[in-house]
Amino acid sequence: MFEARLVSSAIFKKVLDAIKDLLNEASFDCSESGIQLQAMDNSHVSLVSLTLRSDGFDKYRCDRNLTMGMNLGSMSKIFKCASNDDTVTIKAQDDADTVTFMFESKKQEKISDYEMKLMNLDQEHLGIPETDFSCVIKMPSAEFARICRDLSQFGESIVISCTKEGVKFSTSGDIGSANVKIAQTSNFDKEEEAVTIEMQEPVTLTFACQYLNSFTKATPLTNQVQLSMSDNVPLVVEYQIPDLGHLRFYLAPKIEEDEN
């Protein structure tokens, strides 16, 4: 028996909105410690890793480890039927072939049940090595989303270069080129507006706009985003889900074509 209850269904809606463009379907691994999802997009360029800790739920019970393959499009349709302040309960029997989502309105006067068929998915569990990143940038998530959106009008890829002074996002294309520089902020009054850079050595990497723009769909989840970069390893874009866990995106960099 699996049961997880969360007072705000809005968090689930936001998570689904953030990942449903990259993944058509995914397996949710449920265990005593919480719910995890890890999947690469079809082209094996990006990876989504979602962790929701059991202690962040208002009620959580998982008797046996359970893997539920779900179509994210269908799941998103179901969550569209819930109001933001509805309480959501996810239920499944051990070895079940369906999962039930129950939405309760705030005053308990309306209760809706949605049952969804589970899917049988091929899945690969990937081991993600611990990396000490050369640069870790924390910045307002809305600002990052804005930059990605703006620059993607000019070119297909964005070059992110991080130095002690700040972070530079640049691109070029048919109409011209664009550069956005963000400096580290010295005032720490408003934590959610701060830009902080921890740097061991400078890094410059190139990424496809298309994927960055998909990642920034997670912006409504939280005020800050963390970008971790090292030479020749994937970029990690991390959004914290307050009190519940985190959503991480990994993206393989673009590489210079070598002639030989």
Add this chain to the structure above:
Amino acid sequence: MGILSLTKLLADVAPQAIKETDIKTYFGRKIAIDASMCMYQFLIAVRNESGQLTSIDGETTSHLLGTFYRTIRLIENGIKPVYVFDGKPPELKSGELSKRHEKRVEAQKALDKATEAGDAAEMDKFNRRLVKVTKVHSEEAKQLLSLMGVPYIDAPCEAEAQCAAMVKAGKVFATATEDMDALTFGSKVLLRHMTFSEARKMPIQEIHLDRVLEGLNLNQGEKYKNIEAILKNIDKEKYPPPENWNYEGARELFTDPEIMDPDTIELKWSDPDEEGMVKFLCSDKQFNEDRVRNGCKKLLKARSGTTQGRLDGFFTVLSTTPAKRKNDDKKNGPNKRGKVAGGRGRGRAK
């Protein structure tokens, strides 16, 4: 050649070995293409109502048109193709080859008959059977490939064996062919339908040798070791083995084929020679110049700039849980459920 119904057997016994994917997922990969198979495909498939495409002089151009457009399609999708051409046929296959020759003679006769009777459908049918890839076709294709900046290799013997050796040596990611033979030569990954036309919307089949063998509970050595044992054990009257069956020689053909050492091969992709292509295709073969120049631009564009990296190299696969057989669900009739508890038991009880 080919192995009778191997694909079907695999689908039944080792479904996890076959994966259907999209051409877009192969960007950045180097892929060895069985060129002779390709040429044949083009000669058969690239046609108009009256048969193969020809220039004014009546020379066939189907193979060039095919090579031109399908190669552009591969490169546009970020794939780095290398074409491998057949060398001399192995001696052992001479019997099979002479049989084919006889069939061609028969087909020619049938075609003559159909032409006399004016039966267009029959004519088309036998015309297709008469298709043969000639030296001239291969040479022309090679000339076009070098103008396009795409490398090709002349295999000393069978192209599939050469492709497989290159996959094994890590020179390329996979062999693209329709012929399952490439697996028996030890090609780790085989791609089918790679060079099909876009309009057919055929998904690419990716077949992994290790998963095939796992599914069949064999290792590659055993596959060959057992023919003697099989011969001893089967009822020879019921299943008479072919006469003069030189299976030892046949085995050698697979385990120790005549190939060029993959380490000595250098693969290099370069910019296309636009003027050269225009001269070759437009003035000699009467292609439309705009289309050729357009194709050239596409090749150049695909070569410029950076390539998207893949995540596969960065992370290691810890475990794979393949989906349960889909067929089980179909057998269970109307209650189509994704994941059936105890479904396996029921499947067997039929």
